[in-house]
Amino acid sequence: MATLAEQMQGERMARVALSMVAEPNDAATGRVLAQVGGIETLRLVESDDPVPGLARADALMWRERLSARITPDLPNRVAETQGGEFGTLVPADKEWPAGLDDLGERAPYLLWTRGATSFLTAALSDRVTITGSRASTSYGAHVTGDLATGMADEERIVVAGGAYGIEGAAHRAVLAAGGQTVAVLAGGLDRPYPAGHSDLLRRIGDVGLLVSELPPGAAPTRHRFIARNRLMAALSGATVIPEAGVRSGSMATVLTARELGRGVGAVPGPVSSAASTGPNELIKQRFASLITQPSDMIALLDADDPPKRGVTRAELGQEFGHRRPEPGAPGRSL
Structure with missing residues (x-):
């Protein structure tokens, strides 16, 4: 079965998924995201690989926290947000403040x-x-x-x-x-x-x-x-x-x-x-x-x-x- 990261089509969708599984102002998620980007961050959540910027114990707690909110319907929920009533901005967009x-x-x-x-x-x-x-x-x-x-x-x-x-x-x-x-x-x-x-x-x-x-x-x-x-x-x-x-x-x-x-x-x-x-x-x-x-x-x-x-x-x-x-x-x- 494809991993969550493999089902995300690009950085924008990966960040949409992150917004659904990680709380705002989560310094651990922010640290990893800044170093490896959205798709790789999602992959690391579901893998056992070392996490850049996090000690092993911190990485275990981070994975446990985020993986608990990854549900089977998450890819569909992400897809449903595309082209809807609300837009999204990511750092690569010219409108990003x-x-x-x-x-x-x-x-x-x-x-x-x-x-x-x-x-x-x-x-x-x-x-x-x-x-x-x-x-x-x-x-x-x-x-x-x-x-x-x-x-x-x-x-x-x-x-x-x-x-x-x-x-x-x-x-x-x-x-x-x-x-x-x-x-x-x-x-x-x-x-x-x-x-x-x-x-x-x-x-x-x-x-x-x-x-x-x-x-x-x-x-x-x-x-x-x-x-x-x-x-x-x-x-x-x-x-x-x-x-x-x-x-x-x-x-x-x-x-x-x-x-x-x-x-x-x-x-x-x-x-x-x-x-x-x-x-x-x-x-x-x-x-x-x-x-x-x-x-x-x-x-x-x-x-x-x-x-x-x-x-x-x-x-x-x-x-x-x-x-x-x-x-x-x-x-x-x-």
């Missing part, structure tokens, strides 16, 4: 897309990520709307995650201004999440761009949300936080942005507001530039001297109570 390569072994295996992939060919300085609290205040939603509208007026692309609160406010403001926006999802593009934003996400897919590293049918989980944040940081020249608690999941986007040498901005808020504790602390610790108006965001994106990588994830994580997720952990459905 070069900023994702900065993630190294944590780069996505491929991207699933719906909409204007041309948004991904723009320079990093033409894209800004806006993220923050799902339980935003009226102050946070108002400021976010003003900032996002300003980006649309400047023909900059706003990247967010489609969530309630800050991200939803950013998307809606850009669409209302006739601007360009990208929503990065933590599940399959056919499973819009949150359900209350189904219409918003559908509209973004029609006039903007939906992106995910997970195949159709995949459900969002806690791990996948955390993994998604690294893509939001890598896709843009800067990440801006209008509102968030110090332990908000959106702060993980800040950690990755600083690791990658991207700009970070934060909007100051009332000291009495729990929703502003994250941005206020970022500004206080000088981890972020002060953002009060769209021109501040433009200056952050166009800065000739981006933040250095001197602030490590460990330092930021200790300050804001974050721990790096264990690579490959599937997490739980939300």
Whole structure:
């Protein structure tokens, strides 16, 4: 019987298969993939040969983890995705966003897309990520709307995650201004999440761009949300936080942005507001530039001297109570 690798017709289909058997942000899979490509990575999963970049014990655990998700119908599932509603991008494609390569072994295996992939060919300085609290205040939603509208007026692309609160406010403001926006999802593009934003996400897919590293049918989980944040940081020249608690999941986007040498901005808020504790602390610790108006965001994106990588994830994580997720952990459905 033909192996899974033998049934894959080219690198694209091999990476589609990998997206179905390996969790996002799996450093072991990313390390092997970067060295040998998709088809050989699949072959190594089903063989006993040494795995480049992995010690024997690590290779055994890696094989066990991935092979458990290889089912007899997997080749058919891969084939069914070709020519369907959603497109795919791999690193060899001209639309592949070069900023994702900065993630190294944590780069996505491929991207699933719906909409204007041309948004991904723009320079990093033409894209800004806006993220923050799902339980935003009226102050946070108002400021976010003003900032996002300003980006649309400047023909900059706003990247967010489609969530309630800050991200939803950013998307809606850009669409209302006739601007360009990208929503990065933590599940399959056919499973819009949150359900209350189904219409918003559908509209973004029609006039903007939906992106995910997970195949159709995949459900969002806690791990996948955390993994998604690294893509939001890598896709843009800067990440801006209008509102968030110090332990908000959106702060993980800040950690990755600083690791990658991207700009970070934060909007100051009332000291009495729990929703502003994250941005206020970022500004206080000088981890972020002060953002009060769209021109501040433009200056952050166009800065000739981006933040250095001197602030490590460990330092930021200790300050804001974050721990790096264990690579490959599937997490739980939300």
